[in-house]
Structures are given as structure tokens and as C-alpha cells.
Amino acid sequence: MEEYNFKKIEKKWQKFWEKEKIFKTLDNKKKPKFYVLDMFPYPSGSGLHVGHLKGYTATDIIARMKMMQGFNVLHPMGWDAFGLPAENFAIKNKIHPELAVKQNIKRYKEELKLIGPTYDWDREINTTDPNYYIWTQWIFLQLFKAGLVEESFEPINWCPYCKTGLANEDLEEGRCERCGSKVEKKPLRQWKIKITKYADRLLEDLEMLDWEEPIIKMQKDWIGKSEGVEFQMKIFLDNKETNKKIKVFTTRIDTILGMTYVVLAPEHEILEKLKNEIRNFDQIKKYQKEVLSKSDVERTKEKTGIKVEGILAENPLTKGKIPVFVSEYVLKDYGTGAIMAVPAHDKRDFEFAQKFNLPIKKVILSENSNEEYFEGEGILINSGEFTGLETKVAREKIVKVLEEMGIAKKTYYYKIKDWVFARQRYWGEPFPLLFCENCKKRILEKKYKEGEFNKGELLNPGWICVAEKNLPVKLPKVKYYEPTGTGEGPLANIKNWVITRCPKCGGIAFRETNTMPQWAGSCWYYLRYADPKNKKELISKEKEKYWLPVDLYVGGAEHATRHLIYARFWHKFLYDLGIVSTKEPFLKLRHVGLILGPDSRKMSKRYGNIITPEEICEKYGADALRLYEMFMGPFSQEIAWQEKGVIGMKRFLERIWKIKNKIKKLKEKKEEKNILSILHKTIKKVTEDIENFKFNTAISQIMIFFNELEKGEVIDKGIFELFLQLLSPFAPHLCEELWHILGNKESIFKSKWPQFNESFIKEEKEKFLLLIQINGKLRDRVLIDSDLEEKEIQNIVLQREKVKNWISNKKIKKIIFIKNKLINIVF
């Protein structure tokens, strides 16, 4: 008999699918749509490994099932090719990024095609294509015009190796996420996008998403909303009241009576205002410099600080005067940059108080009295009129008192910072902005016509938008693109590109030489797939309405606090512009767990444990690879690669191949009830499990069904076809081959997905297996007629030899009976 030649079969059907354009997505609005999306890869130089294919296989399975269920499926693929990884690869290998990206894409595409995916390559996109990034620039311009982009010179994270500024999101434990270098703080001219303006909506709308709870939690924590109270404290010069005040923010206003000192961030502006009054101002200045030179990680190591000599702050409730400190543990850019310190009920304040020998006053009764500090809820003590109140109640009462004094309000702060959007690198989208000295002057001197400048231009005097008709601002082709390290991008060296004319005044203007960060292109790519060839707009209204939002989005959890926040932000902005009609881009999100190397470590060149799809497809075939990756275990879980597992799948496919000559077209359909029952159970389980990302148990059920089929002398053709359909999303090539061998002319993926019939599953059983427990332990089991009464069943059970032996002559206390299942005799 002919062997299972997987190579021949797989090549044959991949060609067939491509030629027949089976997976071509038409904008067929008569059918219901299903948009399933993979997070698109950045094509790095090292190619794909088997881990990358796990998510892609899963979406492919779902795409195939949805097609068969009658959906119009959009399942596209593209390349996120701008950014540091691509550029660093290019520099290292001395090859121009444009060329490197081209080569890498070619390789990625070949490797992806190995598993026979359903991608419609006519919709392929590439973020570095001017026809694509014209719209990235266009969206940026809209953000700019809306006043959501601002030039800033503040110190930001700077990677000395990559020679660029980075956003908070791009750090891992104080190191550059890309190269691992320690990040420094460096003052730098940069563009910030005001994502904080959308913080509340980014938080609220998480409610409407079908995302896994841990990912939602990560986003919530990253946005980090804290609700509390902001109140003013008077400042005294020794014992003389001044007109200066310090604002502090706290989430625990109930502990205000326990405040024993106040701490300011070293950079707090009030220090400058009081420099003549503060006796040790020079010392504080010096401390401030020290702290600013430290990285965020170094700042957390110990609690240093200095007392601000000469001034005191007044607790508004007690009128008590307390000392003021500066310390690095208070951050300037969170809350008001000043805190009320309550060492008895806050760990950090406690540590600081210990070090500086400051009084610790308990104001909440804690159950465990030898605790050094107590951060929980409880009953107030030592709190005057508030003593005896519960903390929760006390918070409300105290706020009210302070509000009546006119010095406090309830408020909240976010942890999320505005998005540092500029990179001092070559390989990214150029900003569609120009700088014009003349216009800057006119704006500052208010010598311009009403409406001449937009909101963004007025906000950033001198920066002028490139006219939309002149987009895209193409990234110039250059020979030298290494980062400069000066804080300017490499583009600054290309004089004839930089120097241009100002569209407003006609004078000389200079182009912005920074480029956009890697994340820019991925913020909106899912929109482009729905309308990839549109030259007039980024997406037509009609196509947006039909295809959006994305029904299912699959990718790694590492994007939880970056891409997934940025993309949601841009989507909401586009919603405000009326370009998209949904508040959220991705309805359902599932994250894929890593495949680890055979040594249980992350697959990496460093460990030499990379398994490539080429070698596996060569040895065992794409279907075996797909099947194994889905069978390994729960989809979102990290699991180590075991080559033996693929062999097992190959073996399973071979058994299916071999069973061909047992298949007969049975005229009389007198299938055993048993087979029909398993068949329908399998249809149900496979359909539901695919929907719920439980691919491992779906495959297990398919195997159970197959094991049963294999036992028979003959297999009914109709039943075997149903079996093939159920398996086809997982092992498309083999199933397509067998489907045709059985005489079908059309692709199996044009066939209709099997339906199950509940009545076959439930099937009225005449008998059931009763479990017999004695004192809760399983001791016996017996087949019982389903229509017997409880009493009759009891009699049967008690007559059984085994049961009699166990009970002998003990007195039965009670008998628990669960219908159709179990009986438990207790004595």
C-alpha cells in the first residue's frame, strides 16, 4: 500500500489552495464576518522558531472552522518592520535596514507558509512601506492638531547603547528592553503624546472586553488609578505663618492624625520659591543633583533624605507644626510631589522615620499589636473626635471637614505617564513636522492671523505641520544611519533633506530629525488589513463598518502594557475623529504561552536550543507539527518542546492514512449506537473546545473517536468524512487529501462544518453504572436498570456479596443516593 508521503501531500494542497485562492477574502457583505488577527511579527534576522507558530496555528484553526461554519473570514498577515530590532540587526550585519527587512520578510514568509496557513496574501502590509506609513504620519498629524502632542525637554530614559530615548514601557527592571543596557536619565528634546488624557477611558472600557483577567489586571495596574484626597498645608517660617502652601495627596486621609512629618520630592518647586528662607538651601540643591543623576532603580535602594531647615508645615486638623524633609522616595511626577508621612501606617514612611528618628504615632488599632507598621483597615484611635470610627467612615468624615475648611478636594492620579514618542534613530517613520524660526517669533509675539495656526502649532511654537497633501514624508535613503548619540537623529546629517520651506511663511524651515518609535505602525495596522489598497483614506467607512472590530486577537502577553495600550489609545482617538465606529479595537483577546526549548529554557541562540519549523516539517510534516503544538497542553501555558511528542502525532496521522481501505459506503445505515454517540459527542466537544482555545482536549477527543472507529471491521464513509472535517482545521493537508480520495471534488474547507445532535449524545440508556461507596470509599459498582426506584436499587446493592462483607452486622446510619450515579452507605 502507498505510504503516507506527507511532503508530497502537503506541497500539493498548499499549491492547490494558493491557485484556487481558497482563502481569498472578499468584502462579501451578505455573509456574517469574522475577523481573526495575529499580532504581526517584526521580521528579525534569526527567522522563526516553532514557538512563533503556536499562535499562528491556533488562529489558522479557528479561521478554517469559521469558514466552514459559513463566516466570511478575514485572516491577514503583515510585517512590523520599523524600529530598533530591525535597525540594530542591520547595523550589526552591515546591511542597510531596508534591504535587511526585505530579506527577512522573504524568509519569514517562506517559513510561515510551511504550515499551510490561510492568510490572504493580497492583503499583506508592511509598516515601512510609504503607502502604509503615510497614514501613520497622517494619524500623528491629527493627534498633533488636536493638541495631544507636546515638545518636552525633561530628562527621560536614555539607552547609551541604542543611543536613543525610550518610553517607560520600553524598560525592563531599569534596563533597555532591547539590548539590556542600564538606562540613564538624560534631558532630551522629545515629543510626548498625551495618552494620560485618555487614561480614564482606557481604564473604563476594559469592562467591555472579553480578555483574560490577568491581562486586564496588568493594564489596570499600568494605568494605575488611585483615588484619594488632595489638601493644602500652611507653611511656617519657624513660628511665623507664610502665605506659601504645600499641597499633598493621600489615599489614606483617615490617617491624617498620625502624620508626623512631610516629605517633598527633591525637585519640588516650592523649595526654589523659599530659597531665601530655607537655611540649608545649598545642601538641598546638592542633594537634588545627586538624586537626579541616579536611575530609578538606584533610587529605590535606600531611603536617603535631608531635613529642610527653617520651615515647618501645619497639620490642618490639629494645627500642630511638623518638620519638612526632602527625600528621593517621593517622586516629583506623581501626585503633587509631596506627601504627608504617617510612619505608623505606611511602610516607606516607617523606614524613613526610623532612619531619621522621627516620632511614630499610631492612629489605627491593629489586631497584631507588635507590628511595626499597619497598613490595613480598622478602628481609629488617638484621633480626637474621629476616634472609634472605622477607617472607611473616617475617610468620608475627614474629607468633609477639610472641604468645609476650603482646603481639600477628592481627586485621583494615574501612574501612566505621557508617551515618550521620539527616537533618535534612523529606522522609523519621519515626523511630518517642520521647525520655522520666523513663525515661532510670530506666535510668541502674537503676530498672526486668527486661524493661521492650529492648536498643536500654538502649543509648540515654531513647529509647523507638513501639509496633508505632501504626505508621506519619505524616509530618505542614506548610506550612513548609525545613531549619533548627540540627542539628534541621524537624519540631522542629511542637510538637503532637513532644509526646506515653511508652508506658512515661505521662509526657511527645518525638518524634525527624530523618528517615531517602533510601536507607531502597530497602533492601527488592524484597520489597514480591511482596506489595504485604499489611496484616499486610511480605511473607507463602509469597510470599517463591516470588518471592525477585530473579533479575535491572538499574541504574546508581553504586549499587555505596550502595544495593547497604545493601540487602544489610538483607536479611541480615531473614534473621536469619527474614523472608526467602535470604542475598542479588539473584542476578544487570547494570549499564547511560550514554547520553551527541550531544556526548559526560553528558546534562544544564546542557549543553542532553537527548534526551527524547517527541520520539523522536513522530518515529520506540517500537519504533525501543527497537531503537536496544539496538543502540548493548555494554549496559554508555557511548555517545553519534546520531539517525541511530534512523533506521536505523526504516528496518529499515519494510522488515519492507513485506515483508508476499511472505508465502505454502507447502504443500510445501521451504525452501532455507540459510534453515533461518540461521533456527536466529538462534534460537540471539538466545536466548543476550538471556540474556547482548548485545542489539547479537542484533539484528545478526536483521538478517542478515531480509536473507536479503528476497532470496527468497516467504517462508514459518511462517518469518516465527518471525522475528516473535524480534524481538518488541525491537519488540513492530510484531511484535504483523504477528502479527495473519497471522491469529493471541492476543497474540504468549502464543506459545511458538522452539526451535532444532542439526542444521540444523551441517548436514553436502559442501564447505567452505579458506583457503590461504603463510608465514602468506592467498593463496588453495578449495572442498574434506569427505571428502578431508589428503594429497589438499595435492595439490590445491599444484597451484593461485597457490600454484605463490608457491612457485616454494623448498623447503617444513612444512605446517600445520587440518581444515575452513586450510592454511599454510611455506618
Next chain:
RNA sequence: GCCGGGGUGGCGGAAUAGGCAGACGCGCAAGGCUUAGGACCUUGUAGGUUUUUCCUGUGUGGGUUCAAAUCCCACCCCCGGCACCA
């Protein structure tokens, strides 16, 4: 440190509105086939035991229940996220 997720045979993992622990696959063992090996087929496979028997078993220790991998309390370990956010 705080917040998530998780700990089940030799291995990957099944089973949670509490009700046969170990489905399915890998590995291993015995037998068949074969000159032989591989492949393939059949059977067995949690550990122990006095082996048609009973005992013990889902990270550890307690608890609730007729009955717990599943619920409650305390603790240990692994993975991920955050990193002084007031």
C-alpha cells in the same frame, strides 16, 4: 515587597455548580511479526502490598462534608507582572 497564575504518575497533561483521580499522548515493559534492527500490532503500566486483596496517594499541615485535586484556613515552592505611585 505587592499583585496575578500555577504545583496531579518516569514525562506533557486530563478531570473543578464536590461524586470512579491519572482521559489522550509520550516513555517504559512483555508478547507477536521480522534473519536482525527499525517500523507496526496486541497487552500491561500511580506507588506499595499478603497481587481476583487491601493500604497510601493530586506541594505541606489543618478544617468543612456521607464524599475534596476541586471548598475554607495557615504555610512552602515555581513562573509571570509591577517596582518606593503616597
